[in-house]
Amino acid sequence: MNYRHSYHAGNACEVVKHSLLIAILKHLREKEKPFGVLDTHAGAGLYYLESSESAKTYEYEQGIKQLWKALPDHPILQAYLKTIQAFNSDGILKYYPGSPLIIDRFLGENDQLVCAELHPEDGKGLKNILKHQPQVSVHLQDGYLTPKAFLPFVQKRGVVFIDPPFEEKNEFDRMMRALKDGLDKFPQGIFMLWYPLKNKTQVQDFYNMLGELSITNLLKTEFYFYRTVEEGRLNGSGMVFVNLPWGIQDKLDSLFRELNSMLAFEASSPWLIDEIKLNF
Numbered sequence: 001m002n003y004r005h006s007y008h009a010g011n012a013c014e015v016v017k018h019s020l021l022i023a024i025l026k027h028l029r030e031k032e033k034p035f036g037v038l039d040t041h042a043g044a045g046l047y048y049l050e051s052s053e054s055a056k057t058y059e060y061e062q063g064i065k066q067l068w069k070a071l072p073d074h075p076i077l078q079a080y081l082k083t084i085q086a087f088n089s090d091g092i093l094k095y096y097p098g099s100p101l102i103i104d105r106f107l108g109e110n111d112q113l114v115c116a117e118l119h120p121e122d123g124k125g126l127k128n129i130l131k132h133q134p135q136v137s138v139h140l141q142d143g144y145l146t147p148k149a150f151l152p153f154v155q156k157r158g159v160v161f162i163d164p165p166f167e168e169k170n171e172f173d174r175m176m177r178a179l180k181d182g183l184d185k186f187p188q189g190i191f192m193l194w195y196p197l198k199n200k201t202q203v204q205d206f207y208n209m210l211g212e213l214s215i216t217n218l219l220k221t222e223f224y225f226y227r228t229v230e231e232g233r234l235n236g237s238g239m240v241f242v243n244l245p246w247g248i249q250d251k252l253d254s255l256f257r258e259l260n261s262m263l264a265f266e267a268s269s270p271w272l273i274d275e276i277k278l279n280f
């Protein structure tokens with residue numbers, strides 16, 4: 001519970017994960033049917049990029065600042081940039097919206113957002129920011145327990161965004177438990193599971209656990225900031241999709257290609273988009 005999003009707001013990992021989140025939100029908005037979103041580790045909502053916390057790392061300079069300076073061609077990145085601009089109306093990048101506020105920008109009046117945040121200060125801050133949004137609820141609780149508590153959505157379709165802090169050694173295990181709970185309650189739902197590309201063995205064990213599930217629609221994406229992987233370093237951003245809607249995978253290669261031109265710390269850093277094979 002010591003993790004604070006404010007130190008990492010707008011960094012390169014957040015740009016990758018939030019680009020993928022917006023890809024899903026845009027897809028859901030294409031149909032008139034309402035949808036729900038569960039954000040399991042929501043954070044404080046809005047971050048001041050000139051705060052003392054942000055100034056300790058300046059991580060956003062290698063992340064959202066690069067997108068801010070560019071004129072992206074990809075429609076997903078254009079939607080992302082438009083979302084960030086809505087919180088910086090004077091044209092100067094000072095604020096970064098976390099996932100709950102990004103999601104809120106894509107909600108219709110019959111859609112629903114459920115947020116969970118365990119850190120008491122961040123959770124109360126998020127409650128205050130979203131208190132006038134009737135279709136949004138914020139719960140001060142362990143996000144890993146929310147799939148069992150809040151699924152399925154009354155809207156019958158939607159996405160579960162699982163974005164843990166990865167402070168503890170058992171985060172991958174807890175994320176798997178949350179996924180299983182979520183699929184038991186909401187088998188048709190879209191699940192997004194974010195993780196750092198830092199420990200190769202842990203990541204591969206995670207893939208192996210996923211491969212043992214009876215799921216036929218499993219896609220992993222790996223976006224690297226460096227050409228070579230160095231054990232223990234934050235090498236990149238991973239995301240696994242469960243029940244990825246048809247047609248989105250075709251857009252990811254072009255999305256990552258454009259992100260690579262902005263976010264790679266070293267030229268020609270690789271990315272991977274691949275299915276996870278089942279182990280029977």
